[in-house]
Amino acid sequence: MKAIVYESYGPTDVLHLKDVEKPSPKDNEVLVRVYAASVNAADWRMMRADPFLVRLYAGLLKPTKFQTLGADIAGRVEAVGKNVHQFQPGDEVFGDVFASGFGGFAEYKCASENELVLKPSNISFDEAAAVPLAALTALHGLRDKGQIKPGQKVLINGASGGVGTFAVQLAKYFGAEVTAVCSTGKVDLARSLGADHVIDYTQEDFTRSGRQYDLILAANGNRSIFDYKRALTSKGAYVMAGGNTGQLFQALLLGPLISLFGKQKMGSLTSTPNQKDLLFMKELLESGKIKPIIDRRYPLSEVPEAIRYVEEGHAKGKVAIILERGE
Template identity: 90%
Template sequence: MKAIVFETYGSTEVLRMRDVEKPLPKDNEVLVRVHAASVNAADWRMLRADPFLVRFYAGLLKPTKFQTLGADIAGRVEAVGKNVHQFQPGDEVFGDVFASGFGGFAEYKCARESELVLKPANISFEEAAAVPLAALTALHGLRDKGRIQAGQKVLINGASGGVGTFAVQLAKYFGAEVTAVCSTGKIDLALSLGADHVIDYTQEDFTRSRRQYDLILAVNGNRSIFDYRGALTPSGAYVMAGGSTGQLFQALLLGPWISLIGKQKMGALTSTPNQKDLLFMKALLESGKIKPIIDRHYPLSEVSKAIRYVEEGHAKGKVAIILECSE
């Protein structure tokens, strides 16, 4: 089968399309013929080993745990292991395969049974592949870490990207008053997703206004944690779910300390994909309450271009990979 592999850390120039051995499912695994995948910030961060801590997960000097990126997949079940009971050959599925070593940028992927759910019939493979990692990151940031409540004032910084477009929709679903922060060209998108207010960060600095929020979900940007603190209500919560490396370390190191000395809660999100929450998202997709936003799509041979585009930070929603073998 064909797969996009990397044998050393670096830019997208180190990515190569190779013929590799088709995997065989273990007893608890499902072999999926991948019809679509999607690109996440996790892909370019793993590729570049940024932050350096990535190396302790993937390999210190070079990637050894896995050599094919791609956490999100959607496709058809080709075969199942003897202990798999939820799926059978021919089923259309989607899921997040981060825990089983990435591998979505390939024609076939062996995934754990617990990483997949049946694809909603009302969306395409491309749309399904856009959901798992980004949507669950948004869900865990708002519901679990942020403890969102109906009627709260919620700000999404980076509202037009992969995680952000799901975050705006989910915050509205939970009954919040949503303020979306994005650039000029993405204002209409944010409003179409249900945002009550939109701040164009090229024209206005939300941290310098007098408005305060009960919950801030940061999925992009490079603002100081103290800037975010000033934009929170006295008992508000700040959740860092994406952005610069410096912003990440501030949330990890300073967030817990700030949370101890007052009523505000500040910190970084740790999101663990799980089948229960993926089923929750599936129900929202089937009901039409959530919709994936796809900016561009690329063939498997152009994964490097797709990752570069996402790394630039200007994508409206998600970027999909469509495999040539798809029907």
């Protein structure tokens, strides 16, 4: 089968299309013919080993745990192991395969049955592949870490990206008054997702406007943790779900200290994929309460270009990789 592989850390030049052995499912695994995948920040961070701690997970000097990126997949079950009970050949599925070592940028992927759920019939394979990692990151940031409540004033910074587009929709679903922060060209997109207020960060600094929020989810952007602190209510919460390495370490190191000595809660998000929450997202997709936004679609051979585009930080929603149409 064909797959995009990388054998050293670095820029997108390290990625190349290669013929590799088709995997066979273990007793508790499902073999999926991948029809679509999607790109996440996790892909380029793994590719570049940025932050350096990535090497402790993927391999110190070079990637040894896995050599094919891609956490999100959608496709059709081709075979199942003898201990698999949830799926059968022919089922249309989607899921986050991070726990089984990435591998979505390939024609076939073996995954644990608990990483997958049945694909909603009302969306395409590429739309389904755009959901898992980004949507669950948004869900865990708002519901679990942020403890979102109806009527709260919630701000999403980076509202037009992969996580942000789901966060805006989920915050509205949970009954919040949502303020979306994005650039000029994405204001209309944020409004179309249901945001009550939209701030163009090129025209206004939300951290100095005097307005304060009960919950801020930072899905992107380059702001100091102290900027976010100023924009929170006295008992507000800040959740760092995306951004640069400096923001990550501020949230990891300073967030717990600020939380310890005050009523504001500030910190980073660790989102662990799970089947229960993916089923919850499936229900929202089927009911039309959320929808995936796809900016661009690339074939498997152009994964390096797709990752480069996402890394630049200008994508509106998600970027999909199309392997098969699935019709």
